[in-house]
Amino acid sequence: MIIELNGIYGGLRFSAAHIVFGHESCGVIHGHSYYIDVKLSGEQTGQFNFVCDFKVIKSIVKELANEMDHKLLVPEYHPEVKYEIKDDYLFMEYNHDGKLKKYMFPCEDVLMLPLASTTAEEMSEYFGEHIKNGLDKLGLLNSIEWIETTVNEGIGQGARSNLLIK
Incomplete structure (x- = not known):
């Protein structure tokens, strides 16, 4: 049996900014109104014969979405970006089109993610692992x-990943 949650209608949304370091047009700070779609396949079990209670999945997804909401999402493991945290500020620098770009952000406005990039593809896998762990x-x-x-960056564009459990 397959169950499905639609992020737009199910309230699995957040707004955030990011930088796709090295990309010609997305290599600058920009934002999206993200929404997360989830499908699970499994056996129906328990008192109510559910694959999984929708409320449980929503709670797990919203936990991570709420952490990301209204933050600058920064990939912790990008090989070409230098980071330093000093006096509650994140200092970042990297080369964009041959120019050295330097940024300074209050740490409270930033969420460092254990990823190489904050693309929809990487975040889709990250959300999948978060759901699995939850x-x-x-x-x-x-x-x-x-x-x-599926992590959607808006209507009509997103990245879908599949995580095999069994």
Whole structure:
């Protein structure tokens, strides 16, 4: 059985800024109104014969979406970006089109993510792992076969990843 949550209608949304370092047009600070779609395949189990309670999945996704909301999302592991945290500020520098760009942001406005890039593709995989870990902590992963997560940067464009559990 497959269950599905639509991020727009299910309230699985957040707004954030990011930089796709090295990209010609996306290599500058810009933002999106993201929404997350989730599909799970698994066995129906328990008292109510659910694959998984929708409220549980929403709670797990919203936990991460709320952390990201109204933040600058910064990839911690990008090989060409130098970072330094000093006096509650994040200092960042990298070369964009041959020019050295330097930024300074209050740490409270930034969320460092354990990723090489903050593309929709990488964030889709990150959300999938977050859902998997959340279900596992609740003891609900045993009946799940796969998790499909789509991170949309707006209507009509997004990245989908599939995480095989069994």
